[in-house]
Amino acid sequence: MSSMKGKVIAITGGAGGIGEATARMAHAEGASVVITDQKAGPVEAIAESLGDGAVGLAVDVTRREDNQRMVTAALEHFSRLDGVFLNAGIEGEVGPFESRADAAWEKVFAVNVHGVRLGVEAALPALRQAGGGSVVITSSIAGLRGLSGLSPYVSSKHATVGMMRCLAAELGPEGIRVNTLNPGPVENRMMRSIEDQANPSHGKEVKESFTARIPLGRYVTNEECAAMAVFLFSDAASGCNGNTYLVDGGFCAQ
Numbered sequence: 001m002s003s004m005k006g007k008v009i010a011i012t013g014g015a016g017g018i019g020e021a022t023a024r025m026a027h028a029e030g031a032s033v034v035i036t037d038q039k040a041g042p043v044e045a046i047a048e049s050l051g052d053g054a055v056g057l058a059v060d061v062t063r064r065e066d067n068q069r070m071v072t073a074a075l076e077h078f079s080r081l082d083g084v085f086l087n088a089g090i091e092g093e094v095g096p097f098e099s100r101a102d103a104a105w106e107k108v109f110a111v112n113v114h115g116v117r118l119g120v121e122a123a124l125p126a127l128r129q130a131g132g133g134s135v136v137i138t139s140s141i142a143g144l145r146g147l148s149g150l151s152p153y154v155s156s157k158h159a160t161v162g163m164m165r166c167l168a169a170e171l172g173p174e175g176i177r178v179n180t181l182n183p184g185p186v187e188n189r190m191m192r193s194i195e196d197q198a199n200p201s202h203g204k205e206v207k208e209s210f211t212a213r214i215p216l217g218r219y220v221t222n223e224e225c226a227a228m229a230v231f232l233f234s235d236a237a238s239g240c241n242g243n244t245y246l247v248d249g250g251f252c253a254q
Protein backbone atom coordinates (compact mmCIF):
# COMPACT_ATOMS: atom_id res chain seq x y z
CA MET A 1 0.00 0.00 0.00
CA SER A 2 2.49 2.62 -1.14
CA SER A 3 -0.39 5.11 -1.22
CA MET A 4 0.36 5.78 2.50
CA LYS A 5 3.66 7.44 1.57
CA GLY A 6 3.84 11.04 2.77
CA LYS A 7 0.59 10.87 4.73
CA VAL A 8 0.42 12.07 8.33
CA ILE A 9 -1.92 10.15 10.62
CA ALA A 10 -2.80 10.90 14.27
CA ILE A 11 -3.91 7.95 16.38
CA THR A 12 -5.72 7.79 19.73
CA GLY A 13 -5.57 4.74 21.96
CA GLY A 14 -2.17 4.14 20.40
CA ALA A 15 -0.78 2.14 23.31
CA GLY A 16 -3.61 -0.41 23.04
CA GLY A 17 -3.75 -3.53 20.91
CA ILE A 18 -5.40 -2.16 17.75
CA GLY A 19 -3.88 1.33 18.06
CA GLU A 20 -0.27 0.17 18.34
CA ALA A 21 -0.67 -2.34 15.50
CA THR A 22 -2.13 0.40 13.30
CA ALA A 23 0.63 2.86 14.17
CA ARG A 24 3.27 0.28 13.29
CA MET A 25 1.56 -0.78 10.05
CA ALA A 26 0.87 2.79 8.86
CA HIS A 27 4.48 3.75 9.59
CA ALA A 28 5.78 0.66 7.78
CA GLU A 29 3.68 1.67 4.76
CA GLY A 30 5.33 5.09 4.67
CA ALA A 31 3.11 7.32 6.83
CA SER A 32 4.28 9.60 9.62
CA VAL A 33 2.37 8.94 12.82
CA VAL A 34 1.43 10.88 15.96
CA ILE A 35 0.76 8.11 18.47
CA THR A 36 -1.27 9.13 21.51
CA ASP A 37 -2.72 7.51 24.61
CA GLN A 38 -3.53 8.45 28.19
CA LYS A 39 0.06 8.05 29.39
CA ALA A 40 3.14 9.34 27.60
CA GLY A 41 5.55 6.48 28.49
CA PRO A 42 4.12 3.65 26.36
CA VAL A 43 3.46 5.75 23.25
CA GLU A 44 6.84 7.47 23.48
CA ALA A 45 8.44 4.01 23.63
CA ILE A 46 6.50 2.86 20.54
CA ALA A 47 7.45 6.04 18.66
CA GLU A 48 11.08 5.63 19.66
CA SER A 49 11.10 2.04 18.39
CA LEU A 50 9.79 3.29 15.03
CA GLY A 51 12.35 6.11 14.71
CA ASP A 52 11.93 8.94 12.20
CA GLY A 53 8.36 9.79 11.30
CA ALA A 54 6.85 8.85 14.67
CA VAL A 55 6.00 10.92 17.74
CA GLY A 56 4.41 9.81 21.02
CA LEU A 57 2.21 12.10 23.09
CA ALA A 58 -0.05 11.86 26.16
CA VAL A 59 -3.65 12.67 25.15
CA ASP A 60 -6.82 12.14 27.18
CA VAL A 61 -9.48 12.08 24.46
CA THR A 62 -12.13 13.41 26.85
CA ARG A 63 -10.24 16.74 27.03
CA ARG A 64 -10.72 19.20 24.19
CA GLU A 65 -7.29 20.78 24.71
CA ASP A 66 -5.57 17.38 24.54
CA ASN A 67 -7.18 16.62 21.17
CA GLN A 68 -5.99 20.00 19.99
CA ARG A 69 -2.44 19.25 21.19
CA MET A 70 -2.48 16.05 19.12
CA VAL A 71 -3.29 18.02 15.97
CA THR A 72 -0.75 20.72 16.81
CA ALA A 73 1.91 18.02 17.23
CA ALA A 74 1.14 16.67 13.74
CA LEU A 75 1.46 20.14 12.23
CA GLU A 76 4.62 21.02 14.19
CA HIS A 77 6.45 17.75 13.54
CA PHE A 78 5.18 16.81 10.09
CA SER A 79 3.61 20.05 8.72
CA ARG A 80 0.24 18.51 7.82
CA LEU A 81 -2.52 16.11 8.86
CA ASP A 82 -4.15 13.68 6.43
CA GLY A 83 -6.04 11.39 8.77
CA VAL A 84 -7.14 10.69 12.32
CA PHE A 85 -7.73 7.26 13.81
CA LEU A 86 -10.21 7.92 16.64
CA ASN A 87 -9.68 4.58 18.27
CA ALA A 88 -9.42 5.11 22.06
CA GLY A 89 -12.20 3.28 23.84
CA ILE A 90 -13.18 1.55 27.05
CA GLU A 91 -15.36 -1.49 27.57
CA GLY A 92 -16.82 -0.22 30.85
CA GLU A 93 -18.60 -2.52 33.25
CA VAL A 94 -20.30 -5.73 32.19
CA GLY A 95 -23.67 -6.53 33.76
CA PRO A 96 -27.45 -6.16 33.53
CA PHE A 97 -28.88 -2.92 32.06
CA GLU A 98 -30.47 -1.59 35.26
CA SER A 99 -27.51 -2.36 37.52
CA ARG A 100 -25.21 0.27 36.04
CA ALA A 101 -24.68 3.52 37.98
CA ASP A 102 -25.04 6.85 36.16
CA ALA A 103 -21.30 7.34 36.44
CA ALA A 104 -20.58 4.08 34.63
CA TRP A 105 -22.70 5.14 31.63
CA GLU A 106 -21.19 8.64 31.66
CA LYS A 107 -17.61 7.34 31.71
CA VAL A 108 -18.16 5.08 28.70
CA PHE A 109 -19.90 7.84 26.74
CA ALA A 110 -17.22 10.41 27.71
CA VAL A 111 -14.48 8.32 26.11
CA ASN A 112 -16.24 6.37 23.34
CA VAL A 113 -18.58 9.08 22.05
CA HIS A 114 -17.45 12.53 23.21
CA GLY A 115 -13.80 11.54 22.80
CA VAL A 116 -14.53 10.83 19.13
CA ARG A 117 -16.52 14.05 18.73
CA LEU A 118 -13.70 16.14 20.22
CA GLY A 119 -11.15 14.38 18.02
CA VAL A 120 -13.13 15.20 14.88
CA GLU A 121 -13.60 18.82 15.96
CA ALA A 122 -9.88 19.25 16.61
CA ALA A 123 -8.82 17.60 13.34
CA LEU A 124 -11.19 19.31 10.90
CA PRO A 125 -9.30 22.59 10.33
CA ALA A 126 -6.07 20.71 9.59
CA LEU A 127 -7.80 18.18 7.30
CA ARG A 128 -9.40 21.06 5.40
CA GLN A 129 -6.01 22.75 5.16
CA ALA A 130 -4.64 19.53 3.62
CA GLY A 131 -7.41 19.67 1.02
CA GLY A 132 -9.21 16.58 2.31
CA GLY A 133 -8.48 13.51 4.37
CA SER A 134 -9.74 10.40 6.10
CA VAL A 135 -11.34 9.95 9.52
CA VAL A 136 -11.53 6.39 10.83
CA ILE A 137 -13.51 5.80 14.01
CA THR A 138 -13.18 2.49 15.83
CA SER A 139 -16.71 1.29 16.46
CA SER A 140 -17.35 -2.46 16.85
CA ILE A 141 -19.76 -5.25 16.02
CA ALA A 142 -21.28 -3.74 19.17
CA GLY A 143 -22.12 -0.73 16.97
CA LEU A 144 -24.29 -2.93 14.77
CA ARG A 145 -25.65 -5.64 17.09
CA GLY A 146 -26.94 -5.86 20.65
CA LEU A 147 -24.90 -7.87 23.15
CA SER A 148 -26.34 -8.95 26.48
CA GLY A 149 -24.61 -7.38 29.49
CA LEU A 150 -22.79 -4.66 27.57
CA SER A 151 -25.43 -1.93 27.23
CA PRO A 152 -23.31 1.19 27.86
CA TYR A 153 -20.59 -0.06 25.50
CA VAL A 154 -23.05 -1.21 22.81
CA SER A 155 -25.00 2.06 23.02
CA SER A 156 -21.82 4.11 22.73
CA LYS A 157 -20.57 2.12 19.74
CA HIS A 158 -23.95 2.54 17.97
CA ALA A 159 -23.59 6.29 18.60
CA THR A 160 -20.26 6.38 16.78
CA VAL A 161 -21.87 4.79 13.72
CA GLY A 162 -24.56 7.50 13.72
CA MET A 163 -21.92 10.21 14.14
CA MET A 164 -19.87 8.73 11.30
CA ARG A 165 -22.88 8.71 8.95
CA CYS A 166 -23.69 12.38 9.68
CA LEU A 167 -20.05 13.39 9.26
CA ALA A 168 -19.71 11.45 6.00
CA ALA A 169 -22.71 13.29 4.59
CA GLU A 170 -21.50 16.70 5.81
CA LEU A 171 -17.81 16.37 4.97
CA GLY A 172 -17.88 14.27 1.80
CA PRO A 173 -18.29 17.38 -0.39
CA GLU A 174 -15.01 18.68 1.09
CA GLY A 175 -13.13 15.49 0.26
CA ILE A 176 -13.02 14.33 3.88
CA ARG A 177 -14.02 10.66 4.06
CA VAL A 178 -15.41 9.30 7.34
CA ASN A 179 -15.84 5.58 8.08
CA THR A 180 -15.96 3.19 11.01
CA LEU A 181 -13.80 0.16 11.62
CA ASN A 182 -16.04 -2.47 13.24
CA PRO A 183 -13.99 -5.29 14.76
CA GLY A 184 -15.49 -8.44 16.17
CA PRO A 185 -13.90 -9.95 19.28
CA VAL A 186 -10.15 -9.27 19.11
CA GLU A 187 -7.48 -11.42 20.73
CA ASN A 188 -6.33 -8.76 23.19
CA ARG A 189 -6.69 -7.11 26.61
CA MET A 190 -10.18 -5.71 26.09
CA MET A 191 -11.74 -9.11 25.37
CA ARG A 192 -9.94 -10.64 28.38
CA SER A 193 -11.53 -7.94 30.53
CA ILE A 194 -15.01 -8.53 29.05
CA GLU A 195 -14.68 -12.32 29.44
CA ASP A 196 -13.48 -12.06 33.04
CA GLN A 197 -16.16 -9.55 34.02
CA ALA A 198 -18.91 -11.64 32.41
CA ASN A 199 -17.83 -14.77 34.30
CA PRO A 200 -15.09 -14.02 36.86
CA SER A 201 -14.12 -17.64 37.52
CA HIS A 202 -14.73 -19.00 34.01
CA GLY A 203 -13.73 -16.30 31.52
CA LYS A 204 -12.64 -19.07 29.14
CA GLU A 205 -16.25 -20.24 28.79
CA VAL A 206 -17.28 -16.76 27.70
CA LYS A 207 -14.54 -16.85 25.09
CA GLU A 208 -15.78 -20.24 23.89
CA SER A 209 -19.33 -18.96 23.51
CA PHE A 210 -18.16 -15.91 21.53
CA THR A 211 -15.92 -18.10 19.38
CA ALA A 212 -18.83 -20.45 18.62
CA ARG A 213 -20.58 -17.48 16.95
CA ILE A 214 -17.63 -16.70 14.65
CA PRO A 215 -17.57 -18.67 11.37
CA LEU A 216 -13.76 -18.44 11.17
CA GLY A 217 -13.70 -20.17 14.56
CA ARG A 218 -11.41 -17.64 16.26
CA TYR A 219 -11.07 -14.06 17.42
CA VAL A 220 -9.50 -11.64 14.93
CA THR A 221 -6.07 -10.12 15.61
CA ASN A 222 -4.93 -6.56 16.24
CA GLU A 223 -3.04 -6.72 12.94
CA GLU A 224 -6.14 -7.76 10.97
CA CYS A 225 -7.94 -4.70 12.35
CA ALA A 226 -4.93 -2.49 11.64
CA ALA A 227 -4.87 -3.65 8.01
CA MET A 228 -8.43 -2.38 7.53
CA ALA A 229 -7.68 0.93 9.25
CA VAL A 230 -4.58 1.48 7.11
CA PHE A 231 -6.57 0.63 3.97
CA LEU A 232 -9.19 3.25 4.92
CA PHE A 233 -6.45 5.90 5.27
CA SER A 234 -4.84 4.96 1.98
CA ASP A 235 -5.58 6.29 -1.50
CA ALA A 236 -6.82 2.80 -2.34
CA ALA A 237 -9.91 3.66 -0.28
CA SER A 238 -10.61 6.92 -2.16
CA GLY A 239 -14.19 5.83 -2.88
CA CYS A 240 -14.98 4.66 0.65
CA ASN A 241 -17.11 7.10 2.65
CA GLY A 242 -19.92 6.72 5.17
CA ASN A 243 -19.64 3.00 5.77
CA THR A 244 -19.01 0.41 8.45
CA TYR A 245 -16.04 -1.88 7.75
CA LEU A 246 -16.30 -5.16 9.59
CA VAL A 247 -13.30 -7.27 10.60
CA ASP A 248 -15.25 -9.89 12.51
CA GLY A 249 -14.49 -13.32 11.12
CA GLY A 250 -18.09 -13.50 9.93
CA PHE A 251 -19.77 -12.82 13.31
CA CYS A 252 -22.35 -10.50 11.76
CA ALA A 253 -23.07 -12.77 8.79
CA GLN A 254 -25.56 -14.81 10.78
Ligand SMILES: NC(=O)c1ccc[n+]([C@@H]2O[C@H](COP(=O)([O-])OP(=O)(O)OC[C@H]3O[C@@H](n4cnc5c(N)ncnc54)[C@H](O)[C@@H]3O)[C@@H](O)[C@H]2O)c1
Nearest residue numbers: 013015016017018038060061087088089140183185186190
Ligand atom coordinates in the same frame (compact mmCIF):
# COMPACT_ATOMS: atom_id res chain seq x y z
N1 LIG B 1 -10.78 -5.67 21.69
C1 LIG B 1 -11.90 -5.93 21.06
O1 LIG B 1 -12.36 -7.08 21.01
C2 LIG B 1 -12.62 -4.83 20.32
C3 LIG B 1 -13.69 -5.17 19.48
C4 LIG B 1 -14.35 -4.14 18.82
C5 LIG B 1 -13.96 -2.83 18.99
N2 LIG B 1 -12.92 -2.54 19.82
C6 LIG B 1 -12.55 -1.14 19.98
O2 LIG B 1 -11.23 -0.98 19.52
C7 LIG B 1 -10.66 0.20 20.11
C8 LIG B 1 -9.26 -0.12 20.59
O3 LIG B 1 -9.35 -1.06 21.65
P1 LIG B 1 -8.34 -2.27 21.83
O4 LIG B 1 -9.05 -3.50 21.43
O5 LIG B 1 -7.05 -1.96 21.19
O6 LIG B 1 -8.24 -2.30 23.42
P2 LIG B 1 -7.15 -1.65 24.40
O7 LIG B 1 -7.77 -1.58 25.72
O8 LIG B 1 -5.88 -2.40 24.23
O9 LIG B 1 -6.92 -0.20 23.80
C9 LIG B 1 -7.69 0.92 24.12
C10 LIG B 1 -6.78 2.08 24.39
O10 LIG B 1 -7.55 3.25 24.62
C11 LIG B 1 -6.90 3.98 25.63
N3 LIG B 1 -7.82 4.90 26.30
C12 LIG B 1 -8.83 4.62 27.16
N4 LIG B 1 -9.39 5.75 27.63
C13 LIG B 1 -8.70 6.78 27.06
C14 LIG B 1 -8.78 8.19 27.16
N5 LIG B 1 -9.67 8.81 27.97
N6 LIG B 1 -7.92 8.94 26.44
C15 LIG B 1 -7.00 8.34 25.62
N7 LIG B 1 -6.87 7.01 25.51
C16 LIG B 1 -7.70 6.24 26.21
C17 LIG B 1 -6.37 2.92 26.59
O11 LIG B 1 -5.34 3.44 27.42
C18 LIG B 1 -5.92 1.84 25.64
O12 LIG B 1 -4.55 1.95 25.32
C19 LIG B 1 -11.63 0.62 21.22
O13 LIG B 1 -12.42 1.70 20.76
C20 LIG B 1 -12.50 -0.62 21.39
O14 LIG B 1 -13.76 -0.30 21.91
C21 LIG B 1 -12.23 -3.52 20.47
